[in-house]
Amino acid sequence: MREDVIELIRWLIKDVDLGIKLLKINTAMFLEQDLINLYKTIVEFKAKNEIVNYQQLARLYQEGKFNWDLFVECKYYEDLELRKYKESEVKPWIDFYQKKILDNYKEKTLKKLYIAYGKNKIDTSEYAKKIEAINEYHLPSEEDFKTIHEIDLTDEEKTYIKSNVRLLDSSIRGFALGELSVWSGGNASAKSTFLNQMALESINQNFNVAIYSGELTSKRLMQWLFLQAAGKDNIVDIGGFYKTNDTAKGKISYWLDGKIYVFDNEKGNKKDLILHSIRDVVNKKNVKVVIIDNLMSIDLDTNNKYDEQSNFIKQLSNIAKELNIHIHFVCHPRKTTLFLRKNDISGTADLTNIADNVFIIHRVGFDFKRGFKEAYGYKTDDVELFNYSNVIEICKNREFGVQDKFVGLYFERETKRLLNSKEEYKHYAWENKR
Numbered sequence: 001m002r003e004d005v006i007e008l009i010r011w012l013i014k015d016v017d018l019g020i021k022l023l024k025i026n027t028a029m030f031l032e033q034d035l036i037n038l039y040k041t042i043v044e045f046k047a048k049n050e051i052v053n054y055q056q057l058a059r060l061y062q063e064g065k066f067n068w069d070l071f072v073e074c075k076y077y078e079d080l081e082l083r084k085y086k087e088s089e090v091k092p093w094i095d096f097y098q099k100k101i102l103d104n105y106k107e108k109t110l111k112k113l114y115i116a117y118g119k120n121k122i123d124t125s126e127y128a129k130k131i132e133a134i135n136e137y138h139l140p141s142e143e144d145f146k147t148i149h150e151i152d153l154t155d156e157e158k159t160y161i162k163s164n165v166r167l168l169d170s171s172i173r174g175f176a177l178g179e180l181s182v183w184s185g186g187n188a189s190a191k192s193t194f195l196n197q198m199a200l201e202s203i204n205q206n207f208n209v210a211i212y213s214g215e216l217t218s219k220r221l222m223q224w225l226f227l228q229a230a231g232k233d234n235i236v237d238i239g240g241f242y243k244t245n246d247t248a249k250g251k252i253s254y255w256l257d258g259k260i261y262v263f264d265n266e267k268g269n270k271k272d273l274i275l276h277s278i279r280d281v282v283n284k285k286n287v288k289v290v291i292i293d294n295l296m297s298i299d300l301d302t303n304n305k306y307d308e309q310s311n312f313i314k315q316l317s318n319i320a321k322e323l324n325i326h327i328h329f330v331c332h333p334r335k336t337t338l339f340l341r342k343n344d345i346s347g348t349a350d351l352t353n354i355a356d357n358v359f360i361i362h363r364v365g366f367d368f369k370r371g372f373k374e375a376y377g378y379k380t381d382d383v384e385l386f387n388y389s390n391v392i393e394i395c396k397n398r399e400f401g402v403q404d405k406f407v408g409l410y411f412e413r414e415t416k417r418l419l420n421s422k423e424e425y426k427h428y429a430w431e432n433k434r
Contacts, residue, residue, distance in 0.1 A: 109134055125301060128272040129311075161202050161289065161326060165392070166420050167407045172357065172397045175326045177288060179399075180317045182352060183330045184345045185361035190390045193228075193416050194361060195291050195328050196221075200229050203259045204428050207288040210281045212263040212274060214297020221262055226252050228416050229428050235414060242414050248430075255430035261285055269299045271312055275319070282323050292316075294330035295347065306348040313354050329355070339371020342395040358396035364388055384408070390418060 110131070117127045160174030175181060175198075185191045192213070199209045213221050226244045227235065234248035244252065261281050267273065274292070281287050292298075300308035313329075320327045331351050333344045340360050342352055352358045362368045369386055372378065385391055388408030396403055409418040417426060 106134055125270065125272060161205055161207055163198060164201050164420075164426070165407060165409065165418070168392060168394070171394060171402050171405055171407070172400055175289075175328075175357070176399065177324045177326055178321050179356035180313075180320045180327045180329060180354070181357040181359065182313075182345070182355040183328060183359050183361065184333050184340070186333060186340060186363065186367075189361045189363045190411060190418060191330055191361050192216075192224075192293055193411070194392070194418055195293060195330065196225050196416075197228055197418060198328065199260060199289065199291060200225065200428060202289040203256065208259050208261070208286050209289045209291065210261045210263070210278065210285070210287045211291045211293070212277075213291075213293045214265070214269060215293065218262045218264065224416060225256075225260075229256075229430060230415065231417075231425060231427070232412070232414055237414075251433045252430045254433055255428070258285075261287065269297060271298055271300055271308070274298060275312075275315055278319060278327075279323070282319075282325055288325050289328070290325055291328045292330065294332060295351075296332050309348040310350040313348075313351050317354050317356075333360075339368070339375050352396065355396070356398045357394075360393040360395055362391045362393060364391060 113122075113127065113130055113134070116122050117124075122130070159177045161177070162169050162174040183191050183195065192215075196211075199211060202209050211221065216224070223243070226249060227242060229252045230244040230248045234245055235242045236245050263274070263277060267277075278290055282290070295309070295312075298312070300312065316327050316329060319325070331345050331347060333340050334346045336344055338344075340362065342358055342360070345351055345358075345360075364386060368391070369381060369383075372383065372385065373381075385406055385408050389411040390409045392407040392409065394402050394405040394407070409420065410422050410424075411417075412419055419426070
């Protein structure tokens with residue numbers, strides 16, 4: 001083993017600051033040429049300061065001008081270029097040194113950031129953003145890549161949560177954990193209706209759910225959910241308005257307890273707060289489905305609107321993968337009288353580029369019929385989809401490549417349910433509770 005090289009690294013570890021300033025280490029790579037350059041730098045330093053031997057370096061060290069305590073008595077480097085060494089023997093020390101440099105950089109940067117925040121030079125949002133960037137930073141390395149032998153090639157068995165919309169599930173198998181779905185649609189198209197129903201379907205399959213609704217209070221949201229869970233046989237008609245009867249309400253409440261969590265809007269709508277809350281509820285309450293309704297209600301930096309949207313959707317995608325959850329995210333379309341397409345979703349293109357799935361929910365009215373006929377070349381209203389009240393369009397499905405597929409549904413006004421057929425009656429597990 002090349003003791004001279006290893007001792008060099010040991011010395012650098014001991015005084016990271018000096019290593020950075022004096023030797024100007026390239027922290028991205030540290031290979032044979034770097035070690036040779038290191039030797040030359042040391043020799044040049046000795047010549048520049050008229051240092052003949054390491055005893056003189058020792059005196060500088062004692063005067064607090066130079067820290068070279070592991071080298072003062074040894075002449076390790078006179079023939080460094082002439083010797084050979086095995087990189088595998090030195091690499092653990094190199095890696096350790098690079099980590100020390102990185103930790104040193106992070107510690108100092110975080111201190112400066114904290115001071116700036118304390119003096120109100122940056123706001124809370126910028127402070128949180130920079131802390132996240134610092135913590136995520138790492139040195140590039142060949143270890144960031146895997147060889148074919150390091151990759152697990154066994155078939156991955158994904159977990160899918162069924163929507164129980166038959167044609168939708170047969171097309172994409174359901175909603176896989178570890179993925180992000182973006183939903184859009186015009187006003188009154190039933191976006192929130194479907195996602196609330198999706199929350200009930202998820203709970204019925206024993207997956208806990210968290211909901212952020214920027215438009216509804218927690219109480220109004222739960223009234224809506226209870227009505228959808230109840231079904232026609234368990235509601236009361238009050239002059240054309242419907243509510244869940246008391247018996248069903250008690251059973252549904254018991255069924256949902258510990259399974260659904262609703263974000264408290266009074267806490268605020270800052271992006272970083274919502275992201276932190278998602279992580280917290282997923283880790284503490286075993287949540288597997290997160291519904292965010294909608295992008296427009298989230299407080300983003302309006303000076304960098306599209307950058308902020310890009311960062312947010314990337315963070316959501318990363319959280320979905322990291323925590324192995326499914327995130328449903330509602331993004332409103334731009335105002336248009338035309339037939340809604342994927343490109344009409346308001347905001348940065350990253351909203352649809354990064355998402356694993358993109359859906360548009362259409363209400364089947366005059367505008368939909370006109371736009372559909374123009375887009376697909378129909379001349380008459382004799383189109384099967386026109387018999388439904390609402391249509392889910394699969395615009396993008398990364399896993400199976402499904403796109404431009406339409407799934408028709410019937411809206412049941414009394415219960416706010418979306419049904420496969422007008423005669424369908426959904427049953428949820430609360431009905432089995434005594």
